[in-house]
Amino acid sequence: MSPQLTLQAPVALPPPELTDYLDKLWSHDLESSSGASTFTLLVWQPAWVEQHLVRTGRLDGPVTGVVRSELLEAAREAVPACDLPLSISPLSPKLAWALGQQIGNHPIEDLRGQHIDSAISAFQPRRLITLAPTLNHGQPLETLVAAYCPLPGEGTAAACGDVVVLRGDFGALQQGLQLLQPLVPADLPCWVWWNGSLDEAPELLEALAEPGRRLVIDTAMGTPRRCLDLLESRVASGGPVNDLNWLRQRAWRESLAMVFDPPSRRDALNHVVQLDIDVEGTHPVQGLLLAAWMADRLGWHWVESHAAPGDEIRAEFERTDGVTVQFHLTPVPVGVPSSHPGSVVGLRLICKPPGRQALCVILCSESGGCMRLEAGGMARMELAEEVVPMGHATDEWEMARLLGGGHDSTNPLLATAAPLAAKLLPNA
Amino acid sequence: MTVTLTNPLRVGLRQERVVSPQCLVIFGASGDLTHRKLVPALFELFRQRRLPTEFAVLGCARRPWSDEDFRGHMAEALGDLVHEHRGAWDQFAAGLFYEPVDLQQPEHLVRLAQRLEVIDRQRATRSNRTFYLSVSPKFYGSGCSALAAAGLLSDPERSRVVIEKPFGRDYGSAQELNRIVQASAKESQVFRIDHYLGKETVQNILVLRFANTIFEPIWNRNYIASVEITAAETVGVEERAGYYESSGALRDMVQNHLTQMLALTTMEAPGRFDPEAIRNEKAKVLQSARLADELEPWNCCVRGQYSPGGSAERPLAGYRQEPGVNPNSTTETYVAMKLFIDNWRWQGVPFYLRTGKRLPKRMSEVVLTFREAPVHLFDAAGGSPTANQLILRIQPDEGAGFRFEVKSPGSGMRSRPVDMHFSYDESFGEPSDEGYVRLLADAMLGDPTLFTRGDEVEAAWRMYTPLLELIEDSPWQLPVHPYEARTWGPAASDSMLGRDGLMWRRP
Ligand SMILES: NC(=O)c1ccc[n+]([C@@H]2O[C@H](COP(=O)([O-])OP(=O)(O)OC[C@H]3O[C@@H](n4cnc5c(N)ncnc54)[C@H](OP(=O)(O)O)[C@@H]3O)[C@@H](O)[C@H]2O)c1
Numbered sequence: 001m002s003p004q005l006t007l008q009a010p011v012a013l014p015p016p017e018l019t020d021y022l023d024k025l026w027s028h029d030l031e032s033s034s035g036a037s038t039f040t041l042l043v044w045q046p047a048w049v050e051q052h053l054v055r056t057g058r059l060d061g062p063v064t065g066v067v068r069s070e071l072l073e074a075a076r077e078a079v080p081a082c083d084l085p086l087s088i089s090p091l092s093p094k095l096a097w098a099l100g101q102q103i104g105n106h107p108i109e110d111l112r113g114q115h116i117d118s119a120i121s122a123f124q125p126r127r128l129i130t131l132a133p134t135l136n137h138g139q140p141l142e143t144l145v146a147a148y149c150p151l152p153g154e155g156t157a158a159a160c161g162d163v164v165v166l167r168g169d170f171g172a173l174q175q176g177l178q179l180l181q182p183l184v185p186a187d188l189p190c191w192v193w194w195n196g197s198l199d200e201a202p203e204l205l206e207a208l209a210e211p212g213r214r215l216v217i218d219t220a221m222g223t224p225r226r227c228l229d230l231l232e233s234r235v236a237s238g239g240p241v242n243d244l245n246w247l248r249q250r251a252w253r254e255s256l257a258m259v260f261d262p263p264s265r266r267d268a269l270n271h272v273v274q275l276d277i278d279v280e281g282t283h284p285v286q287g288l289l290l291a292a293w294m295a296d297r298l299g300w301h302w303v304e305s306h307a308a309p310g311d312e313i314r315a316e317f318e319r320t321d322g323v324t325v326q327f328h329l330t331p332v333p334v335g336v337p338s339s340h341p342g343s344v345v346g347l348r349l350i351c352k353p354p355g356r357q358a359l360c361v362i363l364c365s366e367s368g369g370c371m372r373l374e375a376g377g378m379a380r381m382e383l384a385e386e387v388v389p390m391g392h393a394t395d396e397w398e399m400a401r402l403l404g405g406g407h408d409s410t411n412p413l414l415a416t417a418a419p420l421a422a423k424l425l426p427n428a
Numbered sequence: 429m430t431v432t433l434t435n436p437l438r439v440g441l442r443q444e445r446v447v448s449p450q451c452l453v454i455f456g457a458s459g460d461l462t463h464r465k466l467v468p469a470l471f472e473l474f475r476q477r478r479l480p481t482e483f484a485v486l487g488c489a490r491r492p493w494s495d496e497d498f499r500g501h502m503a504e505a506l507g508d509l510v511h512e513h514r515g516a517w518d519q520f521a522a523g524l525f526y527e528p529v530d531l532q533q534p535e536h537l538v539r540l541a542q543r544l545e546v547i548d549r550q551r552a553t554r555s556n557r558t559f560y561l562s563v564s565p566k567f568y569g570s571g572c573s574a575l576a577a578a579g580l581l582s583d584p585e586r587s588r589v590v591i592e593k594p595f596g597r598d599y600g601s602a603q604e605l606n607r608i609v610q611a612s613a614k615e616s617q618v619f620r621i622d623h624y625l626g627k628e629t630v631q632n633i634l635v636l637r638f639a640n641t642i643f644e645p646i647w648n649r650n651y652i653a654s655v656e657i658t659a660a661e662t663v664g665v666e667e668r669a670g671y672y673e674s675s676g677a678l679r680d681m682v683q684n685h686l687t688q689m690l691a692l693t694t695m696e697a698p699g700r701f702d703p704e705a706i707r708n709e710k711a712k713v714l715q716s717a718r719l720a721d722e723l724e725p726w727n728c729c730v731r732g733q734y735s736p737g738g739s740a741e742r743p744l745a746g747y748r749q750e751p752g753v754n755p756n757s758t759t760e761t762y763v764a765m766k767l768f769i770d771n772w773r774w775q776g777v778p779f780y781l782r783t784g785k786r787l788p789k790r791m792s793e794v795v796l797t798f799r800e801a802p803v804h805l806f807d808a809a810g811g812s813p814t815a816n817q818l819i820l821r822i823q824p825d826e827g828a829g830f831r832f833e834v835k836s837p838g839s840g841m842r843s844r845p846v847d848m849h850f851s852y853d854e855s856f857g858e859p860s861d862e863g864y865v866r867l868l869a870d871a872m873l874g875d876p877t878l879f880t881r882g883d884e885v886e887a888a889w890r891m892y893t894p895l896l897e898l899i900e901d902s903p904w905q906l907p908v909h910p911y912e913a914r915t916w917g918p919a920a921s922d923s924m925l926g927r928d929g930l931m932w933r934r935p
Binding site: 037187253254256257260261262263266269294297298299404405406407408409411412413 | 435436437438439440441443444445446447448477480481552554853854855856
């Protein structure tokens with residue numbers, strides 16, 4: 001479905017008038033309709049790649065922050081043009097950085113915060129606040145406000161919401177923070193979606209992600225160490241956190257569980273000796289989270305990890321019966337990478353139950369193929385191969401699923417996998 | 429049954445939606461259903477992290493219990509479950525409250541409304557409420573009216589009412605009840621329970637049909653010769669004689685559960701997976717279903733009643749000997765019937781429904797028998813080749829089976845039937861949720877897909893009206909045939925199929 005525009009053109013206001021205006025809006029103009037008793041969604045929406053693509057004339061505007069196919073296409077074309085390896089994902093912060101080095105001065109029409117993906121608007125956010133950092137340094141703070149009511153028949157309820165956009169450079173947004181905090185209604189859940197790299201604006205992230213708020217991050221975006229440390233510390237602090245990178249991996253967990261659903265296979269899980277995971281490009285976090293989830297579920301104890309040539313990661317676990325499990329995470333080059341860095345493309349699990357035939361489970365992505373993992377001495381093993389369907393869900397869709405799911409705490413599987421994944425990543 | 433280890437990789441993978449903040453009000457909180465099904469289901473939802481912190485259960489009935497009494501009684505009823513999960517129970521029980529309410533006393537409902545406001549403040553439940561009528565059916569209508577009169581159903585977004593079975597006892601009373609209920613609340617606020625729809629394998633009928641391409645092309649009169657729907661119970665009437673005497677198998681099982689299975693098996697594909705689209709198709713197909721012989725219903729229906737049986741060591745009483753049953757009772761404990769569906773897809777295909785108590789085996793299934801191959805090329809081991817059958821097993825041993833002919837080993841070309849089985853247990857190794865878990869969650873989430881809509885209930889009752897009238901007006905035309913306890917019902921039922929050259933499947 002196409003993103004929806006706010007019904008009313010947003011009004012630009014001087015920042016100090018924002019609160020008063022909203023109060024007035026709700027007490028007079030929208031008096032007759034009830035405000036949706038739903039949630040606030042606060043989005044950090046840098047859309048760097050999109051902004052740079054428009055600025056350099058590689059993509060037609062406006063900039064909306066919503067990922068669309070033209071954006072992905074233009075980004076894929078920009079990867080070789082910026083002399084980056086083909087395995088770099090179109091939404092990678094690396095691409096944003098490289099594009100930033102390119103000249104171009106096309107005007108940018110900026111509609112961030114005003115296009116709401118219909119998957120999200122279906123849940124009728126009570127207030128949608130977008131923080132939209134601009135490329136221009138020194139751009140002062142601008143604030144925009146619009147009311148949003150579903151069209152008759154669009155939803156069952158005529159509950160309204162509003163949209164607030166804060167736009168400006170880093171400094172301006174930092175300054176806008178004090179303005180923003182009182183805009184978050186205290187009696188409704190608040191989701192904070194950090195839709196950008198975790199490396200940037202750490203103080204801002206910290207300020208937005210107050211402990212009670214439901215933080216949504218993407219551990220594919222940012223340096224692996226920073227991503228995993230942030231995830232781990234959030235889990236440790238008890239603040240609710242969701243990770244889109246973890247959610248995108250859903251099909252792998254599901255497929256692997258499926259292999260072991262038949263009770264006849266269950267026992268093999270107690271006899272795993274080797275786990276190999278292949279990821280796209282060089283971002284290991286998704287692969288590490290997958291390994292950590294398995295290790296946790298199967299009660300393996302982490303022993304050590306180290307970096308190996310070719311950006312490989314090797315680690316050792318100890319099973320409950322003391323036997324060692326070898327783990328290799330291998331980055332593989334791909335021609336057409338998925339939109340986010342580091343997607344898992346293959347998994348191999350070797351189980352050797354004593355006195356019985358060994359079992360080799362191979363999962364591979366629809367896009368890739370299993371050749372690399374199929375190579376090497378498995379002729380005498382029972383082979384279970386599955387193709388993992390590619391996720392076509394957009395971030396907005398995943399976000400909508402989270403909003404609809406309504407969980408106010410961290411998924412327990414993620415909560416236990418996060419610290420283990422952080423241990424698995426060798427220190428540089 | 430052997431216990432299988434749970435699949436450790438499966439644990440926690442499902443992330444279901446969390447119910448929105450609300451207070452669930454259960455009328456009949458001191459009754460059987462509440463402690464046997466509802467509270468255990470709620471506790472299960474709690475343990476699956478599907479209830480928000482802003483949640484409360486307010487139990488209501490006439491007896492003067494306190495919050496603590498209610499918690500105590502529920503803890504006692506749940507027994508081991510509470511001991512195993514003490515911490516979780518304590519947290520859960522903190523959200524259980526009780527208010528003495530007689531649904532027939534308007535001032536009690538005023539007090540209830542005040543209590544709900546207090547709970548809204550205590551538990552931040554935001555005046556969002558689900559009212560569950562787990563009381564005698566005679567209070568369904570007046571209960572809804574009383575709730576409406578107290579203003580408790582006025583917000584269609586924030587209030588819902590769940591109604592237990594049975595919904596009416598014939599077409600007329602169901603219409604009347606619908607009229608009262610719909611005057612109190614919008615149809616979108618009303619959730620009529622049919623606990624069969626909460627069963628995973630009943631829902632699987634939809635998935636099997638509409639998520640696969642191989643079944644739909646043959647799911648019609650061109651390929652299907654007949655369909656059997658069975659719900660067999662081994663138990664007798666147990667302690668429910670009072671209720672059962674006035675209901676009987678037709679009202680207790682056929683009008684609701686079997687008819688729902690029929691609807692899911694025969695409905696057209698909905699345009700999208702949307703509650704109303706699905707319920708429209710179900711209502712439509714039920715509106716075109718009818719008894720095979722509406723003018724002379726005795727030709728297409730057999731009633732039975734179990735008589736003493738069992739073994740010398742474990743004799744089983746007959747229905748008339750059960751406590752609370754009239755010794756001359758003519759209530760049926762078994763009923764079988766033949767139906768037709770007058771539409772393009774099903775014209776001429778007979779549907780046979782049967783249900784009974786004290787049958788040899790507890791099982792529910794839908795059996796689709798396909799037409800025979802046009803020419804018999806091979807000798808069949810059993811004389812003539814067995815028709816292909818697709819068997820959807822609802823319980824126990826949930827799954828599906830397919831029966832087809834293969835070559836019998838040895839020289840020559842003789843064929844014999846074999847069965848291909850798919851079993852939920854073997855494939856998933858995970859017990860599915862108790863139906864009430866799913867249904868309660870869906871009702872609280874406001875998702876009506878698995879609930880029966882007003883027009884569906886009426887269509888179902890209308891279908892059986894000729895039978896109900898016959899039983900009422902001239903019961904001798906539809907005699908109750910005795911059958912020995914733990915046998916497959918009266919011989920007359922076999923004869924009914926025999927006349928069509930068929931036999932009931934013996935599972
Ligand atoms: N039990 C089952 O397995 C089952 C299965 C399917 C459907 N159902 C349906 O579920 C409903 C409840 O069944 P049940 O077996 O739980 O019945 P039950 O054990 O007889 O309980 C009836 C409840 O209603 C309360 N009650 C009676 N009069 C009342 C009034 N005027 N105002 C408020 N509360 C009143 C009773 O408590 P007080 O005496 O304290 O008021 C009691 O809590 C019935 O409609 C039944 O058809 C039950």
